[in-house]
Amino acid sequence: MSAILEIKNVTRRFSGLVAVNDVSFDLQPKEILGIIGPNGAGKTTLISLISGTLPPSSGDILFEGKSIANMPAYQRARLGIGRTFQIMRPFPGLSVLDNVAVGALFGRGGGNAELARARELARAQLDFVGLGKNVDQRADELGGPGRKRLELAKALAMQPKVLLCDEVMAGLNLVEIDEVIDVIRKVRNEGISVLVIEHVIKAIKSLSDRLLVLHHGEKIADGDPETVLANQAVVEAYLGKRRA
Amino acid sequence: MKALQIPAVLIALIVLAAVPWFGSDVLVQFGINALLLAVLAQGWNIIGGYTGYASFGNSVFYGLGSYGVGIAMVQWELPFAVGLAFGVVLSVAFAILLGIPVLRLKGHYFAIATLALAQVMTAIVSNVKIAGQNIGLVLPPLNNDLLFYELALGLLVVATLTIYWLSRSRFGFGLIAIRENEEGAAVMGVNTTLYKVLAFALSGVFSALAGGIHAYWVTFIDPESAFDISLNVKMIIMAVFGGPGTVFGPIIGALSLSAISEFLSSEITSIAGLFFGVVVVAAVVLMPRGLADMLRRFRTTGWRYFAENIKATRL
Ligand SMILES: Nc1ncnc2c1ncn2[C@@H]1O[C@H](COP(=O)(O)OP(=O)(O)O)[C@@H](O)[C@H]1O
């Protein structure tokens, strides 16, 4: 099977600062790829480069074998790339239902033009992430954990082929984390490839098929989660720091 | 509530349509002005209220609509309808050519850029021979206020139906998503550049038609009055006062503020000038989400509604 997403020597600079430095990796169909790294490692920047909200300084990004590096964000969304935001940005004035309906109205292949149908799909998606009771609330009335789920539902309503999750478990309690892990597993079982950025090591270790570690914008490890977490460089760069 | 809405709107429409048959000449003239302002407020509602881009360039559309009719009727001796169409074409061209660069700007930068456009247009038109330079154009007179009144009302109905469609269509949802969070809209598949330009152009169509009708009605246009920026300020106040991003808010805002301002200018002329300034301050502080939202929420929250808004503005 060929990779659905290929990151090839991608670099992103912010006037002097190299946020992502010559990073390469593939995402396979139906794979859950975990990415960890200390704060400021370049994880969010990487997701922005893939989803198209930031252009890369150099390097190439292929989706299903074709370059998308110069494509505007909305076209990537229509190809099937969905993302969540670490700093959650719902459409604050809209209801929870309509926030998600936007994903169904646009999204992959241009979405579903029928508003009633889009709302139906949105409702199903909200049930799926456990926000079924909140459909009529305004999005800005949701608390932190609710907004994390809303981010997921919005991206999933786009019917993506690739889902990029930026710390969707941060700030959740253990029960909530298990629920989100369950949601992501189900998503993968539907055939979607998932890239999960996370700080919660325990969660990502059990969830990921493969784990990648970023440090100062560079990829310092990539492989089976057990092996990667035992890697000396990773322990020093990331785990060591946290324990200290 | 919802079931009563349609009959209520129809009755209001019938009453409005009947005004020229029972009202005085003065009332009809007031009505033409107020209805055209309501059309302008609705036009602004599309780009400002739904899409969240506070345009000060809508008076340019209005001016281009006026000059479309003026040039077509005076210089080319073409019928009024052709002039209207010409004005619309000019406005849409303007919206596309200047919208693409200007709509990249956000917030205050966008507002200021569009403000500059209006100034530039006044200067350009003042030097265009076919537009009568800074002297202006005198149109052939048509003494038929009934016709102008019903035209203005018809245009308002079409503008409002368009916005009603907007409020429940995929296109309208795209615009609202842009207003609420543009980056979030883009990653969900909304072609933000295209949608913003389309909203700007649609907003321009209605403003241009209002300008065209007004030009033929008053039979005279010059660059100063056609591209008058204070008209743009008025439409924003009316839309924001009534409720931006709602279907009927801008109409309620335009008609009620026109009536109050008319009353004041006939009773106490010195205060009338201050009126719109006072309305802006009061509206921003007391009801930042407009009259429509205030009326809806006032029933449940009562006077606390204002207290909460005052607190939220942190005066
Ligand atoms: N828009 C930006 N402008 C300037 N610097 C940025 C911008 N976005 C991120 N950075 C910088 O790039 C680095 C990586 O940030 P980020 O990708 O958010 O890291 P992470 O998500 O791993 O915590 C940080 O040093 C951050 O300050």
Ligand SMILES: [Mg+2]
């Ligand atoms: Mg981050």
